[in-house]
Amino acid sequence: MNELNVIVKEMQGVIKKIREEEIERFYSELQNTTRIFVAGEGRSGFMAKAFAMRLMHLGYNVHVIGETVTPSVAKGNCLIAISGSGSTQSVIHQAERSKLAGSKVVCITANEDSSLAQVADTCFVLPAATKKRGENEAESIQPLSSLFDQCLHVFCDAVCLRSSTQGTVSHEEVLARHSNTE
Template sequence: MDANTYSEIIIREIGQVLGQVNTTALEELATAVRAANRVFVAGAGRSGLMAKAFAMRLMHMGFTVYVVGETVTPSLAAGDLLLLASGSGETGSLVTMADKCKKLQAKLAVLTASPGSTIGRSADIVVQVPAVTKEAADIRSITAQPMGSLFEQSILLLMDAIIVRLMELQEKTSTTMFSRHANLE
């Protein structure tokens, strides 16, 4: 097969995953972002990179948002939202963050393929992303892609969909958001 054929397969796989996501959970997450005093995002590896992309767009919209682990990230508090991206819902560092979040009485949301996981069970909002993760025993029978690519691509698109929904709710446009775009590049 050529690269174009693989692109078509990938697009089809992503479409199948996105078509199964509960839209009520997405709307609940958008509502929680709007209601939060501040939004904190975290994920490990490539899932973390997708979460960072979401944080950037939230910043462009004027939300107060932080990426957990950065040197300028303040402490989490009640009234804040912590959004975790974890396919397995069992990543050790993220489980620790989820536990701390609950102790601090902040709201916890997760994008995960495993709603019954440790993080999924403790989250206030669970967006189940029914994509195979890198832990799957027979991954090649489910996706043409390596490891957690399907999950990571799907969460990026879901978070972009949340951004578009927030733009609609807050009457923002790309033009108004661009005023917050980095200008020291």
């Protein structure tokens, strides 16, 4: 078995189920907010942080929930809440609190019927395997939510690519926002 080919094949199976319009719809969500916040736990949380980093490179005002320098969520903001299962209690709580503060809540999950999806104003469904192995999730031989997290990363990068090609952000501008402490 060639593990790389297995992973790519599983990802392709999920990605071909995501309509191109979803990328544009997510991109549009990012245009109508003053500040963006991201939230997630575990590997999905790492993917959320990677997304936040790239959004910052593209010039967005973005913050990661739980970091010590994160400001409070307020009206006019957008929280991107990520949970493959849609049942991660801390992410649901953050979504509920953000909504109470007047923020829009966008979720990315594999489960469109989840508690997180019910809280969200907008939901993007990645039908990839999670640790729950729900009936609407693609099958995977990979452990836990690996397939969901891999597809999440590619989905978010596709949104960033749309942002960079729709706007007038040059590679040089993005590079100028990249860490220079190396």
